[in-house]
Amino acid sequence: MSTQRSDALTLAEKLAEIRIDNISPRALKVARAGIIDTIGVTLLGSLEPPTVVLKKALAGGISPGEALMFGTDRRVGMLDAALVNGTASHAADYDDMAHAMGGHPSVTLVPVIMALGETLGSSGRQALEAYVVGFEAECRVGRVVNPHHYEKGWHPTSTIGVFGAAMAAARMLQLDVQHTATALAIAASLANGVKANFGTMTKPLHVGHCARNGLFAAQLANSGFTANLDALESKQGFFAAFDGLENVDRGRMLDDWGVLLEAEQESVGLKQYPCCGSTHAAIRAMLELVGRGLKPENVASIEIKANRRRLPHTNNPDPQSPLAAKFSIQYVTARSLVDGAVRLHHFENDAYVEPKVRELIARTSLAAFPKTANAGTHEEENEFAADVTVVTKDGRTMVGSVPHALGRGGANPMSDHEMWEKFSDCATRLLPAAQVADGFEALQRIDQCANLSEITKMLEAGSRS
Template identity: 45%
Template sequence: MNAGSQQTVLEQLANKICGFDLQAIPPEAYRLARTAIIDTLGVTIAGASEPCTTLLLDTPGVATAPGQCSLLGMRRQTSALDAAFINGTASHALDYDDFSQPMGGHQSAPLVAPLVALAQERGLSGLALLQSYIVGIEAEIRLARAVNFYHYDKGWHPTATLGVFGAAAASAHLLGLNPAQTTTALAIAASFASGLKANFGTMVKPLHVGQCARNGLLATLMAQAGYDANAAALEHKQGFFNAFNGPGHFNAALIFENWANPLEVLSPTMGLKQFPCCGSAIPAVAMALQLRKEESFAIEDIAKVEIMPHRRRLPHTNNPDPQTPLAAKFSVQYAVCLSLLKGAPKLKDFEGTSHFDPDIRSLMAKTIAREHPDMPDDSPEQFGAEVIITLNSGITLSRRVNSLIGRGGDHPLSADELWEKFSDCAQRSMTPSQVKPLFDALQNLENVKDIRQITALMDPA
C-alpha cells in the first residue's frame, strides 16, 4: 500500500502494462513473438512425456481440479492453474526453450503456459495472446535489467524469480485488469518469487518454470478477486530488491528507461535454441561444430580439448562427469565432445545411457573447461566461448565467438529450421499427420479468433 503521493515502482510498472500502446507494435514484433510461442509450444509437447512432467501427474492432488484447459501433448484437461503448472514444467523439461542474455534465463516458458491456459478457458483470440506475450516480455526483461547480473551471480534462477512477474504481467494484461489490480498482482508475485540455481541439472529446474507460471497466474486471479498486497513490495527495505539482491545491487530506473522503445521482443539478445542443452553451453557447442566442419583431424589424433566460455557460462555447466541425461544437458564437456564426435546434438543424445557413450567419455577425459581469460565480466557480450583442440602432433586448432545467444538477432532460425525443430518435438506425442496442420495454424496465430481452435489440434492421437 502506498500512503504517499509518489508512485511505487510496481504502480509505475502497472501503469506501463495497462497503458501499453498496442497500435505501436510493429509487424516484426508480432512475427518474433509468434515464432517464440510456436517454439515454446513445440518443446512443451515434447516435454509432456518427460519424467519431471509425468511424476507431477503421479503426485496426489496435482492436476485433479476440474476445468477445460488442456495438458498439451496429453488427452487430459484440468483447471487453468494446474494447466499452467504442468505445461510450464513440460515447456522447460528438455531445456530446449528460448533464452535471453539480459534475462539470464528463459523468457518465454514462464509466459506461454499461463497465457494459453487463460485464453483456452475464456475463448480468447490469438491476437490477444500475442499482444499480452509482448507486454509480459517487456515487463519481465525490464525487471531483469534492473537486477542482473548480480541477481544471476548470487544464485537465483531468473527464469523463475523474474518469470513470475512476467507471467503476472502477461496474465493481467490478457484479463484486462486495471492499474490497481495489476499492481496488486505484481506485488503478490514478489512474494511468490523463488528458484535456486543449485538445482540446475535436476528435475527441479523445469519445476521452477511450472511453479512460476502457476504463481504468476494465481497472483493475477487473486488480485482480480480483491486480494490486497504492498505496492512497495519491490523497493521496501525488506522487499524484493533488497532481499534478493541487497542494497546497492539494483537499479530500478532501468525498468522504465526508454520503455518499449525498442520493444524487448525485438532485441538481438534473445535467441531460440537449435540444440537441446543448456544455453550457456551453446556458444562452445557451435565452435566445436565449426571445428568439425572446417578442419581436418581424426578424433584419435586429439591430445587435448580446451573449452573456455565467458565466466558466467561456466559455474552451472562445468560438469565433467554427468551421471544422468538431465545432468548431461548441463555438462559443457559432454556437449562439446559429443559435437566433435557426432555433429549437432539431438534430443536422443540426452536420453537413456547416451551420456555414457565410451567414445565420448574417452574424449571427455582429455577435456578441460575453464573461464576465458579475456572475456570481461562487464562486457555487454556475455555469451562467448573459445574451443581449442591440440593434436598429438602439437598443432592447435581453435574457434572463438564473442557473442552467440542461440539463434536470434541477425542469425535467426529459418522457416525450414523452425519447422524441423517443431516437428521433431511435436512428434514425440503426436502423429506426423497431426503436426503439420498444427504448425500451419500457429503460423496464422494472430488471425485465430478463439485459441481453442489451436488447442484442439494438440491432443495426441
C-alpha cells in the same frame, strides 16, 4: 498499502501503453516464434521424467476445467494446466533465452497465456499482445537485478519470470493499471527457485510454479486481493530481499523506454540445441572445427574457455544421467565432435556414457576467460561466448571462436523451415506427423485465430494420463 508512486505502479502504467495495434511487426514475429517454439518443447517435455512424476504426484488432485494439459487429451483447471505445462515446457531444457531477463522468457508466458486464453475464449491477437507485455515486464525487472541476481544463486527464469507471467495474465484478464500493479506486487511474494537444483527435476518445477504463481497473482488481483505496491523497492521488498538494494539499479527498469521493445532486442534467441544455453557457444565453436575437417581420432587435447558466469552450472566432466549431461559443457562439446551435431537422442538412455565421448571428455580442460582492465564491461559483452582450442596428435593447433550470442534471433533468426524442423522433431515423438503439421500451420496463423481452443484441439494427444 502504499498510496505513493511505486515501481510496480510505474511499470504497470508503462506497460498499459503497449497494445496490439502499436506493436511492431518484428516484435509480433518474435512473439509468434516464441509461442510456436514453446508449445513444441512443451509437447516434448510432457514425456520427460519431471513432468511424468509431477502428474503422478498430483494424481487425483487435478481439477477439471477448460485448459489442455499438453501431452494428453485432458482438460483441467487453468492453475493446474499452468503448473504442469510450465514444468513440461522447461523439462527438456530446449526453450528460448533472453539476456536482459537472464533466463528463458517464453516458458513463463506461454503456459499462462494458453491456459487462461482457452478458459476465457481469448483470440490469437490477445495472446500475442499478452506475450509481448509479459516479455517486457520480466526483462525490465531483469535489467534491475542482473547480473547479481543470477550470480547470487537465484534462477531468474522463475524468480523474475513470475512478473512476466503475472503481467501476461493481467493483460488476458484486461485488468486496469491499479489491479495490474497489485498483481505484480503479489507476484513479488510468490517468486521462487535456486540454481542449486539445476540438473535435477526441480529445475523445471521452478517454471511450473512460476507460471502457476503468476497466473494466481493476477487472479487474486482481479478478485480484489491486496498487496503493498512498494513490494519491489521497499527496504524489505523483492529487490532488497533477493539481492540487496546496493546491488540493484532501479533506474534501469525504464532505460530506453520506447526505443525498442525487449522482444525486438538482438540478445533474444531460440535454442538450436536441446541442452543448457550456457553451453551453446562451445558447441558452435567445436562444430566450426568439425567443419574444418577435425576428426575425433585426431584429438590430443581440448581446451574450452567461456565466461566465468557460465561455468558453475556447466562444469560437469562426469555427468551421471541424461539430464546432467545437458548441463555438462564437456559432454556437449565432445558430442559435437563425435556426431557433428547435438540432438535430442544424445540425452536419452545411455548416450551420456558412450565410450568415444567419454574418451574425449577425459582429454578436455575448462577455464574462464581471463579478466581484463574493464572486466565488468568485457564480461557483459562476452557472457555467452566461447573459445575451443584443440591440439591434434600431429601437433597442430586449431581454434574455434564464437562471440556473444544467445541462441538464434535478432539479426540471425531461425527460418520457418528451421523452426518447423525443431517443432516437428519435438512434437512427432507424441503426435502423428499430419497432426503436427496442421498444428504448426495453425500456430503460424495465430493472429487470425478467434479462439485459442481451436489450436489446442489440434494438439491433443489422445488418451494419456
